[in-house]
Amino acid sequence: MQAIEFKVKWGMLVNLDKCTGCGACTVACRAENNLSPEVEAGNKLRTNDWMNIYELSNGEPFPHHEVAYLPRPCMQCGKPSCSTVCPVVATTKDEEGGIVSQVYPRCIGCRYCMAACPYHARYFNWFDPVWPEGMEKTLTPYVSARPRGVVEKCTFCHHRFMAAKERARMNDEDPTQLAEDAYIPACAEICPTGAITFGDLHNPDHEISKLVASPNAFRLLVKLGTDPQVYYYSEREWVRKLGDNYLKNDKGGENV
Amino acid sequence: MSSAYWPEGVERCSAGKFLVWLAAISVFLAWGGYAAFQIFSNGIGVTGLDNYFGFGLWITFDLAVIALGAGAFFSGFLRYIIRIDELKNVINLAVIVGFLCYSGAMLILVLDIGQPLRAWFGYWHPNVHSMLTEVIFCITCYCTVLIIEYVPLILENRKINQNKFCHHLAHNFHVYMPLFAGIGTFLSFFHQGSLGGMYGVLFGRPLVYREGFFIWPWTFFLFISSAIACGPAFTMLCGTLMEVITGRKLISYKTKALLAKISGLLLCFYIFFKILDTYAWAAGILPGMGLTFDEMFSSEHGYGKGLLWAELFWFGLLPAIMLVLPQVRKIPALMYLAAIMAAIGVTINRFVFTVQGLAIPVMPFDRWTTYYPNWAEWSTSLMIVAYGFLVMSLSYRYLPIFPQEVELNKQA
Numbered sequence: 001m002q003a004i005e006f007k008v009k010w011g012m013l014v015n016l017d018k019c020t021g022c023g024a025c026t027v028a029c030r031a032e033n034n035l036s037p038e039v040e041a042g043n044k045l046r047t048n049d050w051m052n053i054y055e056l057s058n059g060e061p062f063p064h065h066e067v068a069y070l071p072r073p074c075m076q077c078g079k080p081s082c083s084t085v086c087p088v089v090a091t092t093k094d095e096e097g098g099i100v101s102q103v104y105p106r107c108i109g110c111r112y113c114m115a116a117c118p119y120h121a122r123y124f125n126w127f128d129p130v131w132p133e134g135m136e137k138t139l140t141p142y143v144s145a146r147p148r149g150v151v152e153k154c155t156f157c158h159h160r161f162m163a164a165k166e167r168a169r170m171n172d173e174d175p176t177q178l179a180e181d182a183y184i185p186a187c188a189e190i191c192p193t194g195a196i197t198f199g200d201l202h203n204p205d206h207e208i209s210k211l212v213a214s215p216n217a218f219r220l221l222v223k224l225g226t227d228p229q230v231y232y233y234s235e236r237e238w239v240r241k242l243g244d245n246y247l248k249n250d251k252g253g254e255n256v
Numbered sequence: 257m258s259s260a261y262w263p264e265g266v267e268r269c270s271a272g273k274f275l276v277w278l279a280a281i282s283v284f285l286a287w288g289g290y291a292a293f294q295i296f297s298n299g300i301g302v303t304g305l306d307n308y309f310g311f312g313l314w315i316t317f318d319l320a321v322i323a324l325g326a327g328a329f330f331s332g333f334l335r336y337i338i339r340i341d342e343l344k345n346v347i348n349l350a351v352i353v354g355f356l357c358y359s360g361a362m363l364i365l366v367l368d369i370g371q372p373l374r375a376w377f378g379y380w381h382p383n384v385h386s387m388l389t390e391v392i393f394c395i396t397c398y399c400t401v402l403i404i405e406y407v408p409l410i411l412e413n414r415k416i417n418q419n420k421f422c423h424h425l426a427h428n429f430h431v432y433m434p435l436f437a438g439i440g441t442f443l444s445f446f447h448q449g450s451l452g453g454m455y456g457v458l459f460g461r462p463l464v465y466r467e468g469f470f471i472w473p474w475t476f477f478l479f480i481s482s483a484i485a486c487g488p489a490f491t492m493l494c495g496t497l498m499e500v501i502t503g504r505k506l507i508s509y510k511t512k513a514l515l516a517k518i519s520g521l522l523l524c525f526y527i528f529f530k531i532l533d534t535y536a537w538a539a540g541i542l543p544g545m546g547l548t549f550d551e552m553f554s555s556e557h558g559y560g561k562g563l564l565w566a567e568l569f570w571f572g573l574l575p576a577i578m579l580v581l582p583q584v585r586k587i588p589a590l591m592y593l594a595a596i597m598a599a600i601g602v603t604i605n606r607f608v609f610t611v612q613g614l615a616i617p618v619m620p621f622d623r624w625t626t627y628y629p630n631w632a633e634w635s636t637s638l639m640i641v642a643y644g645f646l647v648m649s650l651s652y653r654y655l656p657i658f659p660q661e662v663e664l665n666k667q668a
Contacts, residue, residue, distance in 0.1 A: 045308045056621045070621065084383075085383075085454075087386045087388035087389040088383060088389075089381050089382075106374070107370075107374075108369050108374040110388065111310030112310075112386075114307065115311055115613075115614060118461065119460075120308060124310060125370070127298060127299040127301040148299040148300075149369075224459055224460055225459060245551075247543060247547075
């Protein structure tokens with residue numbers, strides 16, 4: 001498959017040495033993107049968290065035991081496994097910025113994209129969303145609520161990208177050359193430890209373009225060929241090693 | 257007198273007995289209907305599916321019945337294109353079995369997709385790069401072909417056929433049947449393949465991903481060959497089951513043995529390449545992803561290596577050898593057993609690709625998960641089986657499906 005190369009490529013880097021696993025990113029994401037409160041959250045394979053947090057462990061016994069927390073948004077893959085398989089073009093990667101779209105009114109709910117995504121970044125609306133009375137007033141007006149029967153996922157708060165471009169046009173600026181903080185998703189904005197950096201991977205003025213070049217930066221499952229736009233950072237080798245699968249004595253991943 | 261509607265020269269059970277039989281079938285239809293109502297009213301959340309297992313029993317069921325229903329197009333191909341005359345004795349049965357399998361699969365899909373009212377988007381907004389688009393095209397078109405093939409059978413009902421128009425229509429349908437058999441073969445070959453291709457292209461799923469030829473992963477060809485291998489055997493089993501239920505001889509043993517032989521030969525071809533494919537996958541694809549063969553299985557979670565060995569050897573190689581040996585085909589019990597084993601083998605294959613492929617943790621920090629279908633999935637699947645029994649019962653009672661029936665029962 002031919003991957004499209006974009007002039008602007010939005011990327012995210014999560015510093016796992018700074019992440020405390022507090023869940024603020026998840027909460028901000030839910031509020032910003034109109035995810036309805038879970039009625040029954042006992043089955044974690046049914047809950048809907050665009051920004052899901054995994055706990056990593058080095059597997060060592062006390063006192064050498066260490067943990068890390070890995071927030072997992074949609075990877076906005078350069079070569080998405082999901083958009084190519086969608087039978088109805090309800091998810092695409094064709095817009096400047098490289099964000100994988102999700103067109104809710106077109107999705108037929110076949111869940112083939114969910115089967116394709118190895119990151120489990122896609123969620124299905126098993127029931128109609130319900131907001132407790134009065135809470136509907138807190139909905140973000142720029143994000144459509146989804147009905148039951150469609151798939152949804154993180155969009156890097158795409159509506160904020162649209163708004164940032166709009167502002168740039170109004171100020172006679174180039175919308176393809178947005179300033180560092182002109183557009184950031186809710187999760188990056190709220191993170192209390194500043195673990196999430198967001199920006200244009202192709203823009204040398206954006207901090208992220210320098211951070212991803214670090215020997216401590218890595219991505220998840222690059223061996224599969226998905227080419228994610230989400231990076232992680234850790235100075236601990238065991239954390240970086242959990243970014244991909246390795247055979248015994250195998251090297252060849254990213255910065256391991 | 258309902259006997260006036262029966263095919264000429266045959267015996268059928270009394271109307272009372274038939275109604276009791278239909279009532280038993282209706283129990284399953286009602287149970288499945290209730291589940292379908294719950295699903296349409298509340299959403300697919302009433303099933304056991306979740307965000308890890310977006311595909312489950314329904315898709316396994318669909319893939320299995322579509323593979324087993326391949327007897328229709330392949331028998332049609334052998335009868336009308338290759339001209340194996342003996343198969344005229346089972347072609348009607350093969351068409352009905354195929355129609356039931358495909359229409360049943362489509363009914364399940366209506367439940368399975370989250371927005372059934374948007375099902376037509378596959379035609380309106382097609383993604384030409386998606387194997388599933390091709391599956392939507394071919395399954396719907398082929399189901400239409402099967403309806404066209406089924407219609408003349410209905411028109412041949414003794415009473416309906418007395419109508420001049422119906423009589424001529426049925427005749428003309430038969431004249432053009434080789435054309436429909438050809439179209440059916442083309443469509444079926446492609447969607448059987450695309451169902452395999454659907455999995456083979458999933459480069460994010462190590463268990464199912466395959467390299468291949470041009471745009472088609474090897475699973476494309478393996479799904480075609482496994483379907484055409486099991487289809488004739490399944491058609492033969494359906495005929496035999498009908499004989500057991502009705503207590504009448506419907507198909508000569510010679511014809512059944514021919515179907516078994518066709519299945520055996522094709523199964524040998526399939527299983528040879530399936531074993532090669534499994535080796536190439538374990539030795540080539542998995543190491544490239546940084547994974548090992550052992551990591552693909554977890555007996556603790558119900559996805560042990562036993563499934564693979566069962567699929568390849570006990571329900572693959574063994575029935576292939578049995579069906580291809582004339583000595584085995586001479587013993588009815590062994591021949592039927594081998595056909596059942598082959599059908600189980602292809603079902604395991606579809607289950608493994610659908611469910612086990614999703615159960616494997618791909619991210620190293622993720623964990624194995626297990627899927628349990630719940631009552632809503634079982635009852636709707638059984639409803640489709642009951643629907644098959646219903647249509648087949650009516651067809652058997654009122655339509656001349658088996659050309660050998662009168663002759664065989666006279667001899668008896």
